[in-house]
Amino acid sequence: MDVTIEYHHIDRFIRCLLSHYDVIAPLAKEDRFIFDRIEDPAAVSPQYDTTLLPPVKWIYPNNEVLLEFDLRDITKAEVIAQGRPQALTFVHPCDINAINLMDEVLAEEPSDANYLTRRRSTVIIGYECLGPCKENHLCFDKGYHIAYKGFDLFFTDIGGRYYVHVATEAGREIVEEDGSFKKAAYDDWVDLMKARAERKKGFKKVIRGDLEMLSHHLKEAYHNEIWDIEGKKCLSCGACVIVCPTCYCFDVSDEICPDMEKGVRTRRWDGCQLRGFCKVASGENFRKDAAERVRHRVFKKEVYLKKRFGRSGCVGCGRCIDYCIAKISIIDIFNHVMDRVRENV
Amino acid sequence: MFNFLPMPATVIDVRQLTDKERLFTIRLDHGRSLRHRPCQFVLISLFGIGEAPISISSPPVDSGKTFELCIRSMGNLTNAMHKLSVNDKIGIRGPYGNGFPIEKIGGKDILIVAGGLGLAPLRSLIKHVLQERGRYKRVILLIGAKKPGDLLFREEVSEWERDPAIETHITVDAADPSWTRHVGVITGLFRHISIDPLKTIAAIVGPPVMYRFVIREILAKGVFEGNIYLDLERRMRCGIGKCGHCQINGIYLCQNGPVLSYLEARKLQEAL
Structure with a gap:
């Protein structure tokens, strides 16, 4: 079932969402956009480029409480796996694809109860970007500029109104409860097709060569000089992995309440680019050079995840490039590897 | 579905092994049993301090009742662990990892390098x-330690030395005047043993630097790559193949390891 909603009804629609869900929406903050919980529909800015942190972090939050414990009695520890009903709204296809991959990774047995609980209580409202948001993006190369699943509703701006694809039962309920939606007519569909045809023209490829072969070429380039070159630039700050929508490495730590009786065990985001990530108690560091760590990040996305889940772990959102203060670009790395292959052929 | 809740357990016995290592005997509460395999590990949990992965030192057969953990005081958790005494409570998650493939090695000669x-x-x-001595043919045990005082399980090792069912060779890097066994690095012990490469299974665990030298010796004796097993230890944090700390190339050691054959490990550039 497809419906449409006029621009000026969006406020009412969000107000309706607010009555059932914590609404997480893109909003402007200083010179960037972020996803944040909103109370006021007017704060939402559906037109945004890429948010600083990806929306998946609302399903996989930092400092998430895993357990509550009592220091006096070990048997009183309790699992905390909560999911408040939340709606992630105006989510771009790249970020939806990232959530799809995270679902698969974290549902793989032994599955992650905390993520899955939160994921089950989350509805996702997709929003079609009508062109590339920035230059640094490789979503088009990867085919991740289109999301085929992973949303309950999917909005496309078709001028004056949004075309809304209703994908799930939860989506249907939202649409039916809110009276702002009209059944999509033929003209709406024609406008959708036009918007999509126009959209396609905006994207261009940034990777030279056949991306299908990238994983294979990378494996050949395991000892390539590119890792040392990029490793020398890398400051090991971990920004790239914190902003990545498919990074899920974490560390577990305990915090004790000031009463010295109760405490919580929390999970916080960790990153394979940080110096101590692979350090063990003996002092041995199994990935001590930045070059090895940069290589690991690229391989994890493009080789290891691809092997396990059949598709690349890089959705092409470009955040790791935008936020790298050392100007390391995964596009440049891919192109370097692709060019090197062509030189050798 | 997995959650991070540890099973409550009780410290039954604490034994000082060396100046740095203690052996803890643990019993899971509520009559639960661990049911582990050799070379699996558990995550020990002390609320307020955290978790740490520790290999299980006792054989599976005892696992129904109690199990043993040999712990060196190194970090926050292991230091706190050393302050525990009998009847103290700890949390246990696990066992994790694949463990040693004991089903596959019956009827073989076993060479163990520690x-x-x-x-x-x-x-x-x-x-x-x-x-289960009857299931195996020869059992050869090579043990290396930095100095005599560092040798773990001293009484048991002496028993193994006296036991005709097992050929035990022990060396230390640096001896003291009372030391009567071998001196030198562990690879030196290979001079003293002869093995039948066609039916030998090797198991190696040691500090990271040790592996490649020991593997070289064993390969030189003609043992197949697929019959050399390594137990690779990393910073296992979650045990469920998610947190990323124990990842070497494409695999998570806490799930696909820690025991890998050299045939598998050789393909992983980060393994050795």
Whole structure:
């Protein structure tokens, strides 16, 4: 079932969402956009480029409480796996694809109860970007500029109104409860097709060569000089992995309440680019050079995840490039590897 | 579905092994049993301090009642662990990892190479092999330690030395005047043994630097790559193949390891 909603009804629609869900929406903050919980529909800015942190972090939050414990009695520890009903709204296809991959990774047995609980209580409202948001993006190369699943509703701006694809039962309920939606007519569909045809023209490829072969070429380039070159630039700050929508490495730590009786065990985001990530108690560091760590990040996305889940772990959102203060670009790395292959052929 | 809740357990016994290592005997509460395999590990949990992965040092057969953990005081959790005494409570998650493929090695000669703290996980295999001695042919045990005082499980090692069912060779890097066994690095012990490469299964655990030298010796004796097993230890944090700390190339050691054959490990550039 497809419906449409006029621009000026969006406020009412969000107000309706607010009555059932914590609404997480893109909003402007200083010179960037972020996803944040909103109370006021007017704060939402559906037109945004890429948010600083990806929306998946609302399903996989930092400092998430895993357990509550009592220091006096070990048997009183309790699992905390909560999911408040939340709606992630105006989510771009790249970020939806990232959530799809995270679902698969974290549902793989032994599955992650905390993520899955939160994921089950989350509805996702997709929003079609009508062109590339920035230059640094490789979503088009990867085919991740289109999301085929992973949303309950999917909005496309078709001028004056949004075309809304209703994908799930939860989506249907939202649409039916809110009276702002009209059944999509033929003209709406024609406008959708036009918007999509126009959209396609905006994207261009940034990777030279056949991306299908990238994983294979990378494996050949395991000892390539590119890792040392990029490793020398890398400051090991971990920004790239914190902003990545498919990074899920974490560390577990305990915090004790000031009463010295109760405490919580929390999970916080960790990153394979940080110096101590692979350090063990003996002092041995199994990935001590930045070059090895940069290589690991690229391989994890493009080789290891691809092997396990059949598709690349890089959705092409470009955040790791935008936020790298050392100007390391995964596009440049891919192109370097692709060019090197062509030189050798 | 997995959650991070540890099973409550009780410290039954604490034994000082060296100046740095203690052996803890643990019993899970509520009559639960661990049911582990040799070379698997558990995550020990002390609320308020955190978790740490520790190899299980006792053989599977005892697992129904109690199990043993040999712990060196190194970090926050292990230091706190050393302050515990009998009847104190700890949390246990696990067992994790694939463990040693004991089903596949019946009827073979077993060569066990333990460097330093590597004897802690391998003791579970050694004791298992000795308990089911009839299933295996020759059992050869090579043990290395930095100095005599660092040698773990000293009484048991002496028993193994006297036991005709097992050929034990022990060396230390630096001896003191009372030391009567071998001196030198562990690879030196290969001079003293002869093995039948066609039916030998090797198990190696030791400090990271040790592996490639020991593997070289074993390969030189003609043992197949697929018959050399390594137990690779990393910073296992979650045990469920998610947190990323124990990842070497494409695999998570806490799930696909820690025991890998050299045939598998050789393909992983980060393994050795």
